Amino acid sequence: MSHAEISSPALQEQFDDAAQQKDAVTLGMWLFLATEILFFGGMFMGFSVYRQRYTAAFAETAHHLLMWYGAVNTAILLCSSFTVVLAVHFAHIGRNKAVISSIIATMILGAAFLCLKGREYYIEYTEHLIPNTQFVYGTEQKERMGIEVTQEEKDHPQTAAFAPQARIFMSFYFMMTGVHATHMIVGEGIFLWLLITCLRGKITPEYFTPVEICGLYWHFVDIVWIFVFPVLYLLHY
Amino acid sequence: MTTYVLVFISLMVLLVATVWVALLPWDKWHQTQVSVVIALIIAVIKATLVVLFFMHVKLAPKLTQTFVVAAFVWLGIMFVFSFSDYLTRGWLPDSSGWVAESTLPQPATKGEWVPTEHSAMRPGPDTNGIQPVSGRPPRHDAK
Numbered sequence: 001m002s003h004a005e006i007s008s009p010a011l012q013e014q015f016d017d018a019a020q021q022k023d024a025v026t027l028g029m030w031l032f033l034a035t036e037i038l039f040f041g042g043m044f045m046g047f048s049v050y051r052q053r054y055t056a057a058f059a060e061t062a063h064h065l066l067m068w069y070g071a072v073n074t075a076i077l078l079c080s081s082f083t084v085v086l087a088v089h090f091a092h093i094g095r096n097k098a099v100i101s102s103i104i105a106t107m108i109l110g111a112a113f114l115c116l117k118g119r120e121y122y123i124e125y126t127e128h129l130i131p132n133t134q135f136v137y138g139t140e141q142k143e144r145m146g147i148e149v150t151q152e153e154k155d156h157p158q159t160a161a162f163a164p165q166a167r168i169f170m171s172f173y174f175m176m177t178g179v180h181a182t183h184m185i186v187g188e189g190i191f192l193w194l195l196i197t198c199l200r201g202k203i204t205p206e207y208f209t210p211v212e213i214c215g216l217y218w219h220f221v222d223i224v225w226i227f228v229f230p231v232l233y234l235l236h237y
Numbered sequence: 238m239t240t241y242v243l244v245f246i247s248l249m250v251l252l253v254a255t256v257w258v259a260l261l262p263w264d265k266w267h268q269t270q271v272s273v274v275i276a277l278i279i280a281v282i283k284a285t286l287v288v289l290f291f292m293h294v295k296l297a298p299k300l301t302q303t304f305v306v307a308a309f310v311w312l313g314i315m316f317v318f319s320f321s322d323y324l325t326r327g328w329l330p331d332s333s334g335w336v337a338e339s340t341l342p343q344p345a346t347k348g349e350w351v352p353t354e355h356s357a358m359r360p361g362p363d364t365n366g367i368q369p370v371s372g373r374p375p376r377h378d379a380k
Contacts, residue, residue, distance in 0.1 A: 023301070026298075027301050033308065034304060038311060042315070059269075071256050078248045085245075089241065219292045220292075222287060223287055226280055227280050230255055230277065230279070230280045
């Protein structure tokens with residue numbers, strides 16, 4: 001250990017110094033995020049192709065998603081991204097207690113997002129919008145079958161002829177939000193690990209790369225939602 | 238710290254803006270495409286703010302920045318190449334499948350080629366110099 005002044009307990013032997021290790025870890029994380037961008041990109045690609053093919057049907061079906069749930073969830077995720085940034089900032093200046101509070105706040109916001117999402121799925125289940133055997137699209141059909149029709153649906157009636165396309169739309173909706181929600185659940189696990197790491201005093205102003213890397217993952221999941229929200233909920237024309 | 242607060246406030250303002258824009262009566266103004274474009278532009282701005290400031294790409298080494306840009310360039314390749322196919326399929330009269338059946342010249346009998354107004358652009362049965370092989374010797378199992 002001739003370079004005592006730049007070595008820290010967290011420095012792995014394959015790196016020259018802490019700065020090189022941090023750059024390498026960040027680069028590796030971005031490489032992973034690049035694969036994630038293309039993974040979600042494929043779903044957005046498929047959705048776009050079908051949307052430009054079935055514009056009217058997709059726009060009408062989008063009306064039956066719960067736009068305000070989506071908007072509140074977007075706000076929750078933006079707040080959680082902010083608390084992640086605070087965690088990184090506090091780790092940088094060595095305020096360990098503030099780091100722990102920020103991580104807990106992030107986890108609570110993430111859990112709130114998942115609860116709202118679950119509630120949303122449940123309402124869509126009661127409205128027969130899940131594309132399984134219970135799927136019914138078309139206000140007239142529902143009335144004939146004795147299914148209760150909400151006031152919102154009476155204002156924006158469903159066209160029965162759009163049922164096959166609406167099924168495609170809802171499949172995209174559940175796939176995209178479902179994969180995103182899975183990433184949120186994984187993120188909660190990652191932050192639980194990060195919280196334990198912080199509580200064990202492993203995070204110092206000299207070495208806070210875990211906070212940064214976990215933060216990158218969280219921000220990425222936030223960015224996916226930034227696109228999911230307008231593309232699925234807001235493009236209802 | 239100030240930067241983070243400013244970016245966070247901008248993100249929230251943009252969120253309110255995108256919801257507000259979506260609730261405007263675009264269909265009455267016959268400008269529904271505009272609402273789609275505005276919503277996507279706002280989403281791109283929000284994502285850029287998060288990537289540059291929250292994910293610290295603005296201060297990252299050049300190599301990391303290259304990787305970030307590459308990810309989005311490859312995403313762009315996927316979209317541009319795919320849409321150069323899907324969006325142009327109706328441009329030639331030969332397009333079929335993705336184009337609605339009713340917009341295509343319909344043959345009188347399925348599978349049989351008949352001249353249409355687009356005949357000049359359609360390959361005939363004997364084009365490309367390939368002649369159907371006639372007088373082919375019968376196969377052993379054929380009678």
